[in-house]
Amino acid sequence: MLKDLPLERVYQFIEPGPTVLLTTQAPNAKPNVMPMSWHMMVDFEPPLIACVVNQSNHSFAALKETGQCVLAVPPAELVETVSALGNCTGNDTDKFGVYSLTPLPAAHVVAPLIGEAIVNLECKVKDTTLMGTYNLFVMQCVKAWVNPKLHDAKMIHHHGFGHFSVDGEMLKVKSKMR
Template sequence: MKKQSVPLAEAYRLLEPGPVLLLTTADPRGGRPNVMTLSWHMMMEFEPPLVGVLVSGRDDSFAWLEANGECVLNIPTADLAPQVVACGNSHGRRRDKFRLTGLTPSPASRVGAPFIDECYASLECVVHDRGWVARYNLFVLEVVAAWAEPRKRPRTLHHRGWGEFAVAGSVLRLPSAMK
């Protein structure tokens, strides 16, 4: 089969970024939690575990992560797809995404941002390196505590762009505010 040209603005859809995450932060002025959907991340080191995350400078989560220097990376499973999309399609400044989605925040053990009870796993993180934040909005996080349910093979979501997700080889079509 002959390949066809892909618009460069859609090249990201060709790469598998790993499971979709729900990144939680806490408002530095009062501790109110926020949650955002995050697909752009990468493992950078094993010990200590370092994770690079790209967070848009337009998001409250960016400001709160920069101010507090900590967050939780929560790993949802496929059964949470509607909540994941709802978090990604709404803005925390205007609404409480936990109330909107029915997700349950719980205190983490080492950071001020909350776990999400319904997620398969949660990684408590502190900002390890801010060297790429100003140029790329890329935070390097150090995982300081990790928690997971003892399931062997969770069915995680993998964002493929424009409301399309892969789940264990299947594809889900979900609403997207991105047009």
């Protein structure tokens, strides 16, 4: 028999991809980083990624002002750090310093890459049509970096309220896509 699911828990079952770390850097400010799981691919070439960043988050103002960010995919080994990053604010915390993340210079954006990430995606805001209504930014990835040392690292997926899952077994099936 099925049971009612409270609507505020729906997102726990629909999260589309891995938890990412969004880095921003406003002018004359320290770089900031926040975990984010509300994102999705919109297009492939060029890569367009839609992201929801709540306007109450410190990163929202920097992203809106600069139109730039980095989306970094952390390995599962950083799950405690990812959770801690989400439980404090960049308004009063130097998150890179407190959580010992390595900021690296990006090629096309001011926001830093994260040295401990599996992948870093330099992004520029492409569309803010839904920003006012839904806090949704559509970003174009302009440069991508991969950490070869983390080739086999597992990614984490946020399921709400401190619950994460780790990637499981990879399955390969025939596909006409590249």
